[in-house]
Amino acid sequence: MSITVKNISKLFGSFKALDDVSVEAPGGQLVALLGPSGSGKTTLLRIIAGLEYADAGQVLFDGEDATERHARQRNVGFVFQHYALFRHMTIFENVAFSLRVRKTPRDEVQHRVMELLKLVQLENTAQRYPSQLSGGQRQRIALARALASRPRVLLLDEPFGALDAKVRKELRRWLRKLHEEIHVTSLFVTHDQEEALEVADRIVIMNKGRIEQVGTPDEVYHSPANSFVLSFLGHVNVFHGRLEGGVATLAGGQQVALSNQPGGDGQITALARPHEIDIATDDSHGGAAAKVTWVHRAGALVKVEVELEDGGALLVIELSPERYANTPVVAGQRIFATPRAARVYGAEYQI
Amino acid sequence: MSGSAENFTRQDPRRDPWWLKWSLIGFVVAFMSVFIIIPVGNIFVQAFANGWQRYLSTFFASGESTQIQEVQFNLNAIGMSLFLMAVVVPLNTIFGVAVAWLVTRFKFRGKAALLTLIDMPFAVSPVVAGMLFVILFGAQGYIAQALAWAHEQTWAQAGSGQYAVWYLNWLNGQIIFNWPGVVLATAFVTLPFVARELIPVLESQGSQEEQAAITLGASGWQMFFRITLINMKWGLLYGMVLCNARVLGEFGAVNVVSGNVRGQNTTIPLRIHQLWEDFSLTSAFALSTILVVVALITLVAKVILERVSDGTVGSRVRH
Numbered sequence: 310m311s312i313t314v315k316n317i318s319k320l321f322g323s324f325k326a327l328d329d330v331s332v333e334a335p336g337g338q339l340v341a342l343l344g345p346s347g348s349g350k351t352t353l354l355r356i357i358a359g360l361e362y363a364d365a366g367q368v369l370f371d372g373e374d375a376t377e378r379h380a381r382q383r384n385v386g387f388v389f390q391h392y393a394l395f396r397h398m399t400i401f402e403n404v405a406f407s408l409r410v411r412k413t414p415r416d417e418v419q420h421r422v423m424e425l426l427k428l429v430q431l432e433n434t435a436q437r438y439p440s441q442l443s444g445g446q447r448q449r450i451a452l453a454r455a456l457a458s459r460p461r462v463l464l465l466d467e468p469f470g471a472l473d474a475k476v477r478k479e480l481r482r483w484l485r486k487l488h489e490e491i492h493v494t495s496l497f498v499t500h501d502q503e504e505a506l507e508v509a510d511r512i513v514i515m516n517k518g519r520i521e522q523v524g525t526p527d528e529v530y531h532s533p534a535n536s537f538v539l540s541f542l543g544h545v546n547v548f549h550g551r552l553e554g555g556v557a558t559l560a561g562g563q564q565v566a567l568s569n570q571p572g573g574d575g576q577i578t579a580l581a582r583p584h585e586i587d588i589a590t591d592d593s594h595g596g597a598a599a600k601v602t603w604v605h606r607a608g609a610l611v612k613v614e615v616e617l618e619d620g621g622a623l624l625v626i627e628l629s630p631e632r633y634a635n636t637p638v639v640a641g642q643r644i645f646a647t648p649r650a651a652r653v654y655g656a657e658y659q660i
Numbered sequence: 661m662s663g664s665a666e667n668f669t670r671q672d673p674r675r676d677p678w679w680l681k682w683s684l685i686g687f688v689v690a691f692m693s694v695f696i697i698i699p700v701g702n703i704f705v706q707a708f709a710n711g712w713q714r715y716l717s718t719f720f721a722s723g724e725s726t727q728i729q730e731v732q733f734n735l736n737a738i739g740m741s742l743f744l745m746a747v748v749v750p751l752n753t754i755f756g757v758a759v760a761w762l763v764t765r766f767k768f769r770g771k772a773a774l775l776t777l778i779d780m781p782f783a784v785s786p787v788v789a790g791m792l793f794v795i796l797f798g799a800q801g802y803i804a805q806a807l808a809w810a811h812e813q814t815w816a817q818a819g820s821g822q823y824a825v826w827y828l829n830w831l832n833g834q835i836i837f838n839w840p841g842v843v844l845a846t847a848f849v850t851l852p853f854v855a856r857e858l859i860p861v862l863e864s865q866g867s868q869e870e871q872a873a874i875t876l877g878a879s880g881w882q883m884f885f886r887i888t889l890i891n892m893k894w895g896l897l898y899g900m901v902l903c904n905a906r907v908l909g910e911f912g913a914v915n916v917v918s919g920n921v922r923g924q925n926t927t928i929p930l931r932i933h934q935l936w937e938d939f940s941l942t943s944a945f946a947l948s949t950i951l952v953v954v955a956l957i958t959l960v961a962k963v964i965l966e967r968v969s970d971g972t973v974g975s976r977v978r979h
Contacts, residue, residue, distance in 0.1 A: 407876035
């Protein structure tokens with residue numbers, strides 16, 4: 310079951326929550342709606358669920374127009390950030406709710422609920438109440454409840470947002486696995502780029518009510534369409550320079566290889582990820598002079614923060630332990646930073 | 661535990677001195693005794709002052725014709741109060757649920773004004789409320805005048821004002837000085853109880869569970885009865901208990917609209933007042949025991965509801 314969103318717009322007062330948004334989630338895929346808060350991703354999800362109505366545009370399920378259909382008739386499974394389990398019902402009754410309102414026969418309810426509790430690995434909680442479960446368990450029950458009536462699509466609104474870091478990582482791996490088992494078209498909202506990159510088949514990156522890029526995790530990470538996507542998917546360092554005949558020269562005089570091909574010559578800002586920057590203790594290879602302000606060594610990569618002497622901009626640099634062993638800088642030391650690679654986009658990027 | 665440590669005494673800074681604690685206890689006990697315990701206890705003492713038989717003769721006829729009439733009036737009053745309970749509590753429960761739902765689930769202009777207006781019956785004296793209804797619905801009231809005027813206009817050509825007179829005669833005693841007036845006045849005075857209790861309950865619960873129910877395929881009614889109503893049941897019961905207590909106790913507004921005809925449209929408090937004026941003290945106190953027992957039941961119900969709801973309803977929420 311594919312989900313298609315066509316030219317959706319939504320205003321809240323004078324605030325444009327969604328501005329002519331079109332998205333396609335192909336059948337069976339797990340798609341992430343990724344963006345900062347206020348980007349409209351949750352509103353889009355709620356419009357697809359029918360919990361909110363769009364001012365303009367269409368929602369299609371498998372090409373069939375569902376725009377005017379009431380939420381209860383859309384047969385979508387919706388998982389809320391704060392679980393929204395029915396607190397006065399047992400876990401069994403929670404999961405059974407969508408079957409009960411559809412007047413499903415008793416033994417079928419019993420069978421289906423136990424099947425789902427098994428799927429989320431919480432069979433022994435059937436007679437308990439939501440308040441007796443941990444956050445991670447509650448969210449799994451919320452998922453089982455959403456799946457009970459065999460929805461055509463599954464929508465998850467920041468499903469792991471209310472959980473602590475460790476449970477969150479466990480659960481997203483579990484969701485990935487679950488999705489491989491049941492293959493229901495799923496759309497989940499998140500502001501955590503790591504979560505989206507790790508779990509989703511496709512990522513829709515949103516900003517200010519518009520879509521910035523759609524692609525596989527690989528595509529959006531390695532070929533970001535614009536500086537917003539680049540900076541949203543990880544830290545970026547900014548260098549100033551000039552572009553002439555496709556060759557980028559930074560303010561310090563060194564040339565830098567560009568990962569994309571911008572058109573036109575003139576002043577540029579070149580953007581480099583933390584791991585794309587080399588450091589040296591002498592300027593034999595050129596590079597921008599800077600002072601080390603902080604070194605974090607706890608982690609798989611050594612993180613070095615430096616302040617450029619020219620302009621005082623802060624750079625974040627990530628080095629493998631081996632590279633750090635070659636140039637073991639300490640705070641206060643003078644170093645020279647050179648981007649190995651960088652990207653240049655048009656003038657839209659502002660810091 | 662050496663001896664020197666025990667000799668070293670010091671005052672716990674978190675603790676107030678003993679004399680303050682005991683003088684406060686003494687003051688509160690004395691105050692409660694004078695204003696609550698002794699008067700309430702005295703109601704029972706007075707009611708049974710002339711023995712069980714006399715107490716029961718307030719409610720059961722025993723042959724003497726004047727006594728039969730008195731008992732009939734007393735029973736009428738009890739019946740009227742029970743009738744009010746049966747009509748006004750459900751009426752204000754439905755209204756309270758509707759208002760609480762409206763206020764917590766929808767955004768609209770004038771919400772603050774509505775919330776203030778709901779509290780109006782608490783702010784205005786019940787006697788004034790009663791008078792408002794007399795002026796509105798009474799035989800000389802606005803509505804009667806408007807209707808009479810309309811009739812005169814319609815029948816002016818026929819040269820007859822008698823229809824208006826007839827109409828006024830008909831209207832007189834239909835609402836005011838009759839049971840509908842008593843219902844209206846009581847409903848007005850007890851209007852805020854359920855709504856006031858439910859608004860914070862619904863607000864704190866939010867609408868997420870309701871939205872979940874809808875996405876799971878529930879209809880509006882299914883959502884309301886299976887989720888919303890059950891989630892607010894303690895708050896609802898709490899409001900109904902308070903509303904009920906006030907329905908039974910209301911005096912001022914009912915006194916104005918009932919017309920004060922003996923044995924007619926008289927509630928328990930009105931009847932107690934009549935008996936008091938007749939110097940029928942034992943009967944007055946005997947009837948009062950009913951209200952006191954209801955009050956005690958109300959208090960117990962309040963405490964139970966505050967407990968079972970885990971503090972989500974009642975006075976403990978606001979602390």
